């Protein structure tokens with residue numbers, strides 16, 4: 478490979494094989510990110526790699542990652558052109574907020590979403606998040622009472638429905654019964670999509686394999702079609718009938734519909750997809766709750782500390798609210814620690830112009846992988862990184878402190894828009910669960926490394942009442 482002093486050339490990397498490039502190297506580990514870390518030991522913190530025929534660059538340290546996401550964010554704002562992404566979003570991945578290339582439309586969509594999807598802790602919207610969550614959690618607890626105690630139960634669908642209802646209540650002022658068949662199906666399909674999006678496939682890099690994936694692609698399209706029909710019929714149509722275009726928007730759906738009237742660049746199509754994208758965010762939260770519960774059952778001392786904290790703050794006389802978050806740093810830190818260990822990948826970026834990273838040339842169209850696995854799990858960044866230790870995020874016994882290199886929601890112009898909702902809803906859900914139940918497992922769950930998703934059919938949990 479090229480020596481480090483040839484800075485104006487492309488970054489060094491493994492010699493690609495014909496057709497598959499270096500894809501075979503990624504298959505040697507549980508996650509491609511572990512393979513990236515191993516390759517960085519040979520080729521350095523930035524290296525080039527061909528996957529299929531697609532030129533890619535992998536950046537492995539925080540300084541280079543910041544250069545891609547922040548300093549040169551404008552050069553690297555694109556997304557890969559994977560066929561699966563098109564299939565999920567009505568044939569065009571630019572319909573999706575997370576998988577589209579950067580554009581002025583994306584800027585508008587992000588700013589429309591900001592008020593509702595990134596509410597500040599002291600804002601009126603945040604009060605609404607709390608109200609919605611409190612209301613839904615009462616229903617959630619009633620649903621849990623229908624499940625048998627002290628035997629393995631499938632908790633994920635119930636948690637996902639609670640999350641889905643919090644989202645639809647908050648964003649669309651509507652919610653659904655847990656036994657509504659269409660709602661249950663849509664929640665399941667959203668979860669299937671979340672799992673799907675978190676997987677990597679050879680066909681992403683070798684589109685000529687597509688004929689072998691025909692059935693899979695059809696299945697993906699069908700999930701998306703069923704979801705779209707539900708959102709149109711059960712949410713938007715009912716909403717439109719009661720919308721006062723001269724009034725103050727009641728929620729995110731109103732704001733989107735009103736914006737459609739004012740902005741000639743926004744189409745009906747854009748509105749539906751934007752709403753669908755954000756409602757779909759509930760799956761990420763439900764999955765993160767499951768990932769955190771997997772840690773809670775594995776480390777009983779963590780569960781017991783969370784329970785002590787919620788009992789102290791609520792005095793055992795009321796349910797926890799979002800505004801208890803500041804007084805419950807251990808519970809919040811447990812969520813951060815679960816996120817760190819899960820190490821959810823950052824969606825790959827794409828160079829939209831010829832540029833450089835760390836002095837190396839990166840040509841337009843190159844896919845940039847951000848190796849955040851190293852940032853989350855690397856010995857260079859954490860003391861005893863394999864240990865599940867929420868305390869690492871708590872300073873002076875009560876304040877949350879996250880190191881700058883910890884960026885589970887990424888950073889820069891394409892940073893996650895839903896991160897506040899994740900923190901708020903996840904906190905109240907977990908605090909309520911541990912307040913009311915001891916949670917155990919029939920068998921220790923094994924989670925996929927480098928992934929915040931658990932499969933739609935996943936590990937069962939055992940609930941034991943605390944009262």
Ligand code: HEM
Nearest residue numbers: 574575758761765821823824886887891892893894895899
């Ligand atoms: C476990 C929870 C979640 C995690 C770990 C997470 C993480 C991320 C990451 C790493 C990105 C990529 C940023 C980049 O490419 O630089 C992202 C993008 C995004 N996230 Fe999240 N996210 C979560 C939940 C949510 C939720 C609940 C929503 C919606 C309410 C949401 C909406 C978005 C959107 C719209 C983008 C695309 C932003 C853009 O490309 O301009 N996320 N998220």
